[in-house]
Amino acid sequence: MSSDHKIILFDGVCNLCNSSVNFFITRDKKDIFRFAALQSDIGIELQKKLNIDHENIESFILIDGSKYYKKSTAALKVAAMLSFPYNLLYPLLIIPPFIRNTVYNIIAKYRYKWFGKKNTCRVPTPEERAKFI
Numbered sequence: 001m002s003s004d005h006k007i008i009l010f011d012g013v014c015n016l017c018n019s020s021v022n023f024f025i026t027r028d029k030k031d032i033f034r035f036a037a038l039q040s041d042i043g044i045e046l047q048k049k050l051n052i053d054h055e056n057i058e059s060f061i062l063i064d065g066s067k068y069y070k071k072s073t074a075a076l077k078v079a080a081m082l083s084f085p086y087n088l089l090y091p092l093l094i095i096p097p098f099i100r101n102t103v104y105n106i107i108a109k110y111r112y113k114w115f116g117k118k119n120t121c122r123v124p125t126p127e128e129r130a131k132f133i
Contacts (some may be wrong), residue, residue, distance in 0.1 A: 005034045006133065007063040008078065009046065012037025012121030016058070016111045025131055027082045034133050037121040050078050058108040071108075072100035 008024065010017040021035055036043040038054070038061070047054035050068050052061065062116050073093065078133075080090035092100070100123035124132045 003131075004032070004062055006078075006081070006084075007034050007036060007046065008074075009036055009038045009061040010038050011042050011060075013059075013118045014111050014115065015117065016115035017091065018118070019115070020060075023068065025128060027086065029083060029132075030081075032081050033078070033131065035104040035124075035131055036133050039121055043053075058105070068077060070099075076100075081084075086093070 008021070011019055012018070024033055025035075025050075036046065038044075038047070038059075044054045046052075046063060047061070050063065051070065052065075059070045059073050062069045062077050064077070070072075076090055076093050079086045081087070
């Protein structure tokens with residue numbers, strides 16, 4: 001994996017999270033992102049390496065080199081790296097995190113109820129396999 005790649009850690013059993021991964025893969029025209037489930041061995045290893053509480057899977061995490069971003073900040077940073085019109089969401093970072101993350105936390109709390117949950121983590125298709133670590 002190139003150091004130019006950004007890693008997205010996602011909840012591998014969450015239907016909303018898996019749909020988001022599909023959305024990102026489809027729109028990742030510059031091949032920027034690599035993906036791993038928070039619950040996977042590599043996901044847990046990366047969280048430990050960055051001193052992130054790996055017991056808390058209510059966050060979407062973007063790893064960019066030695067830095068990481070969580071929750072709404074991670075989502076907006078990802079949007080900034082996508083093409084138009086999604087990159088237009090990036091200026092929403094000016095909204096204070098406590099406001100953005102309040103909305104994020106509500107969605108995270110009810111994501112299984114609203115969107116469903118799988119019994120196992122997402123398995124990439126053969127075409128997607130290179131995008132997963």
